[in-house]
Amino acid sequence: MRVRAAFLLALALVVFPAVLTAHEAGSDKRLPVIGTAPPFALTSQGGEPVALADFHGKVVALTFIYTGCPDICPMLTQKMVDVQDALGAEFGTKILFVSITLDPERDTPEVLKDYAQFWGAKPEGWSFLTGSLEAVRDVTHRYGVFFAKKENGSVEHSQLTTLIDAEGQMRVQYLGARFDPEEFRRDLLSLVDKE
């Protein structure tokens, strides 16, 4: 009886993966289209002007951090570093990360460059952007992120990461920094596979 059960289990494991894969790829799993990603024009860690339009044709994960953040931003950045490494050759060629500072007065291109190097962000696929306070505030408004600098220099802020497809459409937003990095990676790849 046990042999028969083991055989049936083995058979199921052989047969059902195909079924599960087909189900997961079904239309109900596709990411929704939220709307056109709001444009922006800022400055990279290399001091170059960068606009969202420059990323057209690539899948973008856009988030907001600041280098002096003691808790949530490092968690998010580490998570994105892990995903960066897990993406392999797709990272930089088809998938880009963009982190916009919420403390532009302190986070100059030089500071952001150091931050990127400290965390191991690969420059070919990960831009850290800054700009005038007004320009950054404009971007946060457009993406529905709030932030406020306190007297002690820390920044209170919400945490939102937006996935933008190659056509510039917002497809899903991740709240906070507790999300599943594997789900995040799968969502990015699903947008690449769409091409």
Add this chain to the structure above:
Amino acid sequence: MILIETRRGFLGGFAAAGAAALLPARRGRTEPALETTSVRLAKNTGICIAPQYVAEELLREEGFTDVRYVVASAGVGQSEAIANGSVDFSLNFAAPLIIPMDAGTPITVIAGVHVGCFELLGREDVRSIADLRGRTVGVQGLGSTPHVFLAAMAAHVGLDPINDIRWIVSTDPSVKPMTMFAEGKIDAFLGFPPEPQELRARRIGHVIVSSSVDRPWSQYFCCMLAGNREFVRQHPVATKRVLRAILKATDLCVTDPALVARRIVAGGFTPSYDYALQTLNEVPYDKWREFDAEDTIRFYALRLHEIGMIKSSPQKIIAENTDWRFFNELKRELKA
């Protein structure tokens, strides 16, 4: 009903940003324009609805320029405020939402937001709900949320809530059941934050049922977002954005509870930072994508039906007083 000022002041640096938010915020999005830029939310002494209290700036980021908090009594009073249109939306416990729905009041529940904020607290010799037989239980009024809900809990374990429990009704609004409990005048009461946190700090009583961990209560939403039916019907774009702001604020309660505690104290929603922080750390704000909002309405409607508090079937309540389309869309658009 008292209209209070918005808290632009307490939000400090956000003020200028909020005023400038509307136009640029909308330029890049393909979503339809808001049908209204005004929204009114309820304010009361309960702090488990913290997401509502810190949603103001997120609502401004969604394009609302006139965000107001209206003082409304908790529970059924809050539901009445939604129904009569003095409040557009509020988080409220499911049970007091369902009772006025049964009477035909125009309330539409659009989402479940968080689980488990209430706790049944009792003296040391009260160890279970069944131990309430013959005991004194304090409530602010017959028909109040704690009374209705405790009656349902009692019936669920086989007690007759009318004859088995000695209800001690406080007719003076200033005399709270928590005070009576602390003074040893009653055996048990149902507490909502910050009451359980305060009693724990004072080492008074113990928890008989915690809705955040004890089944079946922990398996359903506690607070749900409800709106005035006409507002929801006439302002679907605004309704979705209100819900999006509330859900973002709910995530903030998980991500940065200290920030939220600071803000609700600074905003005058509650006096104690410590109790606020404790509440935010204890209430499971991270379940809104996992739990089934319709199941919650069905569960509480059945409980209330069992004790004769409502006559409508759960199906009728769900058909006439819920609209999950915004919640379903946002569950796909926002991950956490």
